[in-house]
Amino acid sequence: MRSLTILVVAAMASLGVPEALAQHTPQAHGAPAASLVPDSPATAAFRDTMARMHRDMDIRYANDVDVDFVRAMIPHHQAAVEMAEVLLSHSQDAELRALAEAIVATQQAEIEAMRAMLERLGRR
Template sequence: MPRLSLLLPALAALLAAGPILTAPALAQHAHQHGAAAAPAPAPADSPATAALKAANAKMHKDMDIPYSGDPDKDFARAMIPHHQGAIDMARVQLQYGKDPVLRRLAEEIIQEQGREIALLRTMVDPPRR
């Protein structure tokens, strides 16, 4: 290992000479040595991504229910917004997606999850006789 007393004069000479590398050259040098480059700015969300994020955020917010202690009712109450979130995301797929298999799946999700929401609501608020 070189002695510090030998390195200090060389370092002083380099500093006195001023910048040697331009910013692009310095970035290339850093890249060659594995230094992380500054992260590129994140692209703006597409309308489909924004819609999926909104549906997901709403679903999670609505699933944060006050618990009653009744596991059956709590399960049903939490699953209703979960299933509604699936429906909302499936609608985004139908609006923006192109894949025919996923579009068909989205249609099936809307139908089936709607039926399950109706059943879950009867468990939360049973019909009165």
């Protein structure tokens, strides 16, 4: 049996199976890979914003679709505002800056509208 195991492992190695399996690691699906290059200040800010958004979107569900939707969307929109502000602090691209400014304005207005909806629904 040991000889068969060694034979199978050797055959898999010779066929490139380890490389194929490596493509199915978490890093191949959007998870951050280890890097020797430190994050730029903008990348670090993006990472912080995304981590906070995911944490804040992990809400205690009320079993009320309206309340649950709004409670989860507020941190989602807040993250969009924060990411746009990062871009405004670090980018010189006029088109992207205009987009970021529009995102800040619209998302902040939508956050205020959703907070008002929660008040109307009697939930926070």
